[in-house]
Structure formats: C-alpha cells, structure tokens
Amino acid sequence: MKVRVLYFASLREALGSSGEELVLAEGVNRVADLRAHIAARGGAWQQLLETKNLRVAVNQAMVGFDAPVRAGDEVAFFPPVTGG
Amino acid sequence: MSPPRSQKPLAAPHGGADALSGRPSEGMSISIQEADFDVAAELDALTSGDDEAGAVASFVGLVRGADVAAMTLEHYPGMTEKALAEIVEEARGRWPLLAVRVIHRVGRLLPGGRIVLVAVSSRHRQAAFAACEFIMDYLKTRAPFWKREETDSGSHWVDARETDEEAALRWQGDQTTP
Numbered sequence: 001m002k003v004r005v006l007y008f009a010s011l012r013e014a015l016g017s018s019g020e021e022l023v024l025a026e027g028v029n030r031v032a033d034l035r036a037h038i039a040a041r042g043g044a045w046q047q048l049l050e051t052k053n054l055r056v057a058v059n060q061a062m063v064g065f066d067a068p069v070r071a072g073d074e075v076a077f078f079p080p081v082t083g084g
Numbered sequence: 085m086s087p088p089r090s091q092k093p094l095a096a097p098h099g100g101a102d103a104l105s106g107r108p109s110e111g112m113s114i115s116i117q118e119a120d121f122d123v124a125a126e127l128d129a130l131t132s133g134d135d136e137a138g139a140v141a142s143f144v145g146l147v148r149g150a151d152v153a154a155m156t157l158e159h160y161p162g163m164t165e166k167a168l169a170e171i172v173e174e175a176r177g178r179w180p181l182l183a184v185r186v187i188h189r190v191g192r193l194l195p196g197g198r199i200v201l202v203a204v205s206s207r208h209r210q211a212a213f214a215a216c217e218f219i220m221d222y223l224k225t226r227a228p229f230w231k232r233e234e235t236d237s238g239s240h241w242v243d244a245r246e247t248d249e250e251a252a253l254r255w256q257g258d259q260t261t262p
Contacts, residue, residue, distance in 0.1 A: 083159070
C-alpha cells in the first residue's frame, strides 16, 4: 500500500526533499498518522509536527488531518499559502 | 516531478466545471505561467465579441519594489489549476458573470513586475467588483502558491497574513457582499 508524499516551499527546503514514495505501515489510516509516522524519523522530519499551521492536501484538495489516506493517494504537506 | 492524476473526483460546486482537470467552464480561463502578460490585451479579449457585457473589473498584483529586491514564486502544479478553477466556479455560482480571466505568474519576479491578474466581466458593475475581490481573497488563502522574498538582508519565505484569512472569511456562506 503505497502513497506519494510531496513537500513544498519552506518545508521542502527544511527537509531537503520535494517528495517520496512511501509504503504505508500498518495502522496508518489518516493524514495525522502519516505525519506522525514520517516525523518519527527525527531530525528535520520533526518539522512536520513543528511547522506552524501546516496544511495538507490529499489528491490535490485541501483536507483536515483527520482525513483518510488510501493506497495510491497523493498527500502534500506545505506551509500556509502566500500567493497573489 | 509530475504528480499523478487525482484518484478521487472532486465535486464541481455549481455544475459545468471540470474541476478534476482544472479546466473551468466556458468563458473562464486560467493560466499559470512564467511569462509576463499584457493587461490591456487581456481586458480586450475578455469582452471581445460579447455584447452582453456592461462592466469589467480587474485586479493586478505587483511586486513592491520598496520592500524587496526580487521575489520567487513556487506552486503545486496540478493542484494550483484545480484550486483556481474551483474558486472561479464558486464566484460564478454567486454572481451572474460573463467571463473570468485569471493569470498567475511563477518563478523569479523583479520589483514592479506583475504577479497576478484577475479580470471579470458582467452585465452590471456590482457583480464584477464583488467577484473580482472574492476571487483574490480566496486565491490568497486557498491556491497553493508560496513567495520567497530577496531583500538586502538575505532571502526568506513570506509568512501568511492573518488579515488575508480574515478577508476570505468575510465571504463565508453564500455571501455576495463582503
């Protein structure tokens, strides 16, 4: 059960990664679980828990952290948007 | 990296929009581009061949030279187009609009450079004014763009502003006035 995870802007820079393919561990059913799973790597990855007002999109639509994650999903984490 | 297509269909808020592909319905046009744009030509094109239109309202966002030496805009390809299409369709559901044009630039921009154009045509001015403001308020809080500013003291990512969030919240519900 794989998902594609993307990181943008300041988060991408802090992590040194624009994204990765991840095999979901057992018990990772929601965005919040996925975030905790990745942050558990420690170091810069803890930014996923520490970034103020972190936003998340599943399949290119903004969702809350209680949204479900399923095989094949594209999950993007990013700071609040600043366009316009 | 090219993100895969969305797995789940998104709701098209008011019908007619192909939100999944980021393609808005007829009369609605969205571009994400590095190139500059010609405001006069865009405004002319908006009402070209349309004898219904009685009003065009537009907004152009610029890089403030007093604040920065340059600005770089990053976005989330795929989601950006979809988010903008949804915002435009939301506006179309609230006001009787004839045409909408949104252009947002990405990449490195210099002081005085144009960042964004929102142009709206309608039969009467109230709808055009309100829809133009609404689209900008939603774009600033919902479309996945991020600005990195270069100043004399280095470069930094721009923080989101509370006032932008408040501006978008004014339109909650089905409000047609802010």
